[in-house]
Amino acid sequence: MSGSQLLFQAVFALLLFALLVRSERLGHLLIGLAGAVGLAYGAREHGPLVLLAPFLVVLVAATQAASRYLAERKARFTADEERMLAGPLNGIPRAHARLFLDQGDWIDGDAGDTLIEEGKPERRLFYLASGRAEVSVEGQQVGSCLPGQLVGEGAILADDVPTATVRLACRSRLWSAPGEALGSYLEAHDDVRHALEHCLTLSLREKLKASNREEVDG
CATH class of the missing domain: 2.60.120.10 (Jelly Rolls)
Known part of the structure; x- marks a missing residue:
């Protein structure tokens, strides 16, 4: 199995696990990892011009994770x-x-x-x-x-x-x-x-x- 095939399967597996896990934080992490692996796959197969979509996936996951982190930090309890x-x-x-x-x-x-x-x-x-x-x-x-x-x-x-x-x-x-x-x-x-x-x-x-x-x- 080639390296490109392994990267493609890794993207699919990470996205599948992101859908199955109950932890919202872990889901965001897995989506971010899938986007990063997608960047590597796109660069390997098609060059830098096709990196926009995976980059957006990483950006969305990072934004969601940052929002969640800030909400967690702001929460105050007696x-x-x-x-x-x-x-x-x-x-x-x-x-x-x-x-x-x-x-x-x-x-x-x-x-x-x-x-x-x-x-x-x-x-x-x-x-x-x-x-x-x-x-x-x-x-x-x-x-x-x-x-x-x-x-x-x-x-x-x-x-x-x-x-x-x-x-x-x-x-x-x-x-x-x-x-x-x-x-x-x-x-x-x-x-x-x-x-x-x-x-x-x-x-x-x-x-x-x-x-x-x-x-x-x-």
Whole structure:
């Protein structure tokens, strides 16, 4: 196989991988590499006059990567939000995470405040930064939520009414967002939806495991 054929196949492979990867940053990098290899292929086969198209590919990829980098650098987060990014939102790009967090608000709650009520159609997602919440089904306590955990992700994922009641057990600091706002945001940002759904699923799975351990220990 000639060198030109190898370069052509490399361009095709890089572009294919750029379409398949979920990471936007890695996709831009692969497109840029494909453009650079395309420059080498064009120069080898046809001389400098055909380098315009590959050069434009490299330029577009570089512009997108620079815009993404600047957006990441500009994103600012509080200490509570940084812990949220390192925990349940781990893996979501910082610029997208900033937009996601802007769909909700930070609030303070007191002991006895109801976050989620069993059977009620209103869906909200919470993040417990400090404090504690108790989970009950038909009046019986079945678990608890601790700092660093999401609350209400089951109803958000299933687009269904809550199957449990969650009340604060003490004064707490929370982030809260309505399910409708989150749904609209995710519809407009499909690249974030997959990552967020993965985060919510992991959070729900970990709480179910913790609940099962509590039942066994009990």
